[in-house]
Amino acid sequence: PPAGPEGLTCDGSAVRGTLAQVLSGMEAGVLVAPARNGDGSVLVAVDLTGPGVTRTALETLDPTRGQARMELDGATARVLGPPPDIGDLLCVALAAEQLGVMRAALDAIVAYAKVRVAFGRYIGSYQGVKHKLADMHAKLEQAESIVRYAAWAADESPDDLPEAAALAQAYVGRACFEVARDHLLLHGGIGYTWEHDAHLFYKRAKADEVLMGPPRVHRARLAALLEL
Incomplete structure (x- = not known):
């Protein structure tokens, strides 16, 4: 708690x-x-x-x-x-969950873009949609690299863990929310309904973003740790 x-x-x-x-x-x-x-x-x-x-x-x-x-x-x-100091480990674990949210959201919208037809074409063929999907994929790849590094630090390099944990929440938290938001938007009208799961991705991503403190808190901590 x-x-x-x-x-x-x-x-x-x-x-x-x-x-x-x-x-x-x-x-x-x-x-x-x-x-x-x-x-x-x-x-x-x-x-x-x-x-x-x-x-x-x-x-x-x-x-x-x-x-x-x-x-x-x-x-x-x-x-x-005695109570352990597990704040950094919780940040890493949360980042791993956020990465899972990002991957599930991206997989879902890519599958939808391949079957949803608008104006006689699959929506995945429209340049605007392709650009948005590419941006989402880029954020996912960056997030995965950061989470893998943070998990390695938690397991193998405790001295690097504070910086890795701060980096994970500074980037992955916001990236997860942005991917979940775009996942909802690209679904169009159906994405705004209670019957679709898009709002669940969106709400989990937003709640996770602030669960261990908003990204700005972790950015400030990372800057302090790096003496910037």
Whole structure:
């Protein structure tokens, strides 16, 4: 959840506090989050099926990934150990998801452009559509290179991970949204209907773009890390 150690307190096996936004909070059976105790901060696993747990569903942009407000009042928990610093790893994992959104969106619109006929021609034969598809493909290729580099850094080169993670979210987050947006636009009128999946790509891409902070935050961090 996007909350720091100040959100929860841990007293033995009981946890109290509130988290404003928890991904999949209405469905989850266990919550893993940092909490504050007498020794500093610890990572706890909270049993969400027991007493002392109040969940409130939130209205979200992306209907396929729900969120909930979580209020804990003596909920049963188990201390896992010190909280790890996983912010950069989360940025890389999110970038990998965003890359998948981009690829699925591009594959879908390319397939559509091959069968949709307008004014007696397949829309994929129109120069304006071809240029847009080429731009989307170029963004996908750049994003894949960045995500592969970030994944390598996460696995093999921890010293390079902060810069790689910042780069991934600085570029891939916005590129994913732009590809999802153009995927919707190129579908024409059908892309704006609830019956089509285009709006789901669009909403997931927009929600992901700001999940770990907007791209401008990561650009500023990358500039600071590179001492620019």
